[in-house]
Amino acid sequence: MRNILVDYMARFSDAPIKELEEIAEKVLVETYEQGTVLLHQGDVPDRCYFVLKGCIRQYTLDEEGRETTSQFYTEEQSITIFTDHSVDKTSRYTLSCVEDCVLVVGDLTTGSDELTEMHPALEAMTRKMMEANIAGATDHFANFVAQKPEDRYKTLLENRPDLLERVPQHQLASYLGITPESLSRIKKRLHTSDGDA
């Protein structure tokens, strides 16, 4: 399963595969049961993750008790909740395992750790990974703003069809910025027009 990590690292580094395999052997891999909370809203994040297997939901509970899902992380995605250290170090999000998960776990509290000292290539690699994450998040947001709910659903169907089977419908609706009822209507409408075609 660590091969997934090697492939992912190779996308962001010119280091020899042999070195990437060495790194992959050394990282901490943990398993978590469905329902495990990796980070609580209001706590200071001290770990980052990379998903080898499973699905993690990122959500916020507002003052009126409403829950908004802002992200689902699945295989080959990295998870770091960044906070603006100059303002407030606590997380506005909860991270919860929607499925049983196998994750690479990194420590955010050590600036430059032993592994990075042994493999200087990690520095540039993690920076590039971070940039790719920003790019992905920026594009996801721009799409969300530009698209009507039905088009958001179609984009999801195209880019992450597995999510439709993996997460509860009310969480998926929240992620699409609509009510569960609207999501049902959209699915029915698209399904019906599929039948007509």
Place this chain on the structure above:
Amino acid sequence: MRNILVDYMARFSDAPIKELEEIAEKVLVETYEQGTVLLHQGDVPDRCYFVLKGCIRQYTLDEEGRETTSQFYTEEQSITIFTDHSVDKTSRYTLSCVEDCVLVVGDLTTGSDELTEMHPALEAMTRKMMEANIAGATDHFANFVAQKPEDRYKTLLENRPDLLERVPQHQLASYLGITPESLSRIKKRLHTSDGDA
């Protein structure tokens, strides 16, 4: 005006103010007229910016000719269009000056430049700035998903009231994910209830 930059850097670095002032003296500062396009959608970004004065709009033109504004950058904000280098290096966004602008200009093509070699504190500082940017963008997105258009407008009124005066209303509507007509209705409704209160 470079003091703005020194204050900003001090939020992300423990380096002595004297060193930050030295850095601020050395960076490239350029002025741009209103209407200048800093980056065209489809081009590969080669510069990053920090706003000392002015307002820059980030937008996307889709295949059907619809324009979506996904960000406005104003004083004390940094601008970097990150692209996922392992997929596609071109920008999905255009950056255009809504006002005359005074910007710090950085070069993205040099990995580690002369300035960073002279001031190693810059490495950790820019990383922290990047993290704060991600945190800001993540929160902005989560708010956008969670809020109804009227609440998005109220949040804007609270956090960035200057934008209401500085940018055309149809661009502001796009940024809020609504039509210009909806924005007018929201403003009218809130204004009327203010009068009642």
